[in-house]
Structure formats: structure tokens, C-alpha cells
Amino acid sequence: MCGNSDRALRALRQAGAPVTAVDILPDPAIRQELSALSGWPTIPQVFVGGELVGGADIAQELSESGELERVLEAKLGPAYRDDAEERVVDVLAPAQR
Secondary structure, eight states, X not given: OOHHHHHHHHHHHHTTOOEEEEOXXXXXXXXXXXXXXXXXXXXXXXXXXXXXXXXXXXXXHHHHHTHHHHHHHHHHOTTXXXXXXXXXXXXXXXXXX
């Protein structure tokens, strides 16, 4: 994991967020497509409730100011911490049924 991804994860963990991490590094096409869809040029990209929040710097700044918790509550509801599990999704692995 790169340092920027680690910073973004630490910010999300500190806020008690549920996290789904997607490793996009093995396939450059996925990274390019993600940046094209989101309009955000750098990785990692932090999404909450399907909306782009920003990258590692923004996630860290929001966490330090306490704003990240407010964003999470607004997008996910006041009980967002109740489902604060972490998982990693491998987009290149065959789908499991």
C-alpha cells in the first residue's frame, strides 16, 4: 500500500467509517477509467455514498477538522459506525457466486 492510500485509510478509520478498498494498481486501464469517470487525476480516491470526496490530502484535512465525520453522517446516516467493517475487493478476481 502506498503512503497516500495509508493516509486516506487512517483518516477513514479515525472517523469510524465503513471501508471498502479496491486495489486498482494491477491494471492501469482500471486506474485510467476511474480517473476519467471521477474527474480526479490522482489515486487514492475516496468516495462516500457514491460521491467523490477527494484524495488522501482532502480526506486527511477533513478528518483533522472533524468535517469527515459530518460528511459520513450526512451521506451514510447517524449510525454509520455500526457497520464500520473493512473489506478489500479484487476487481480482477473471477466473480464468486
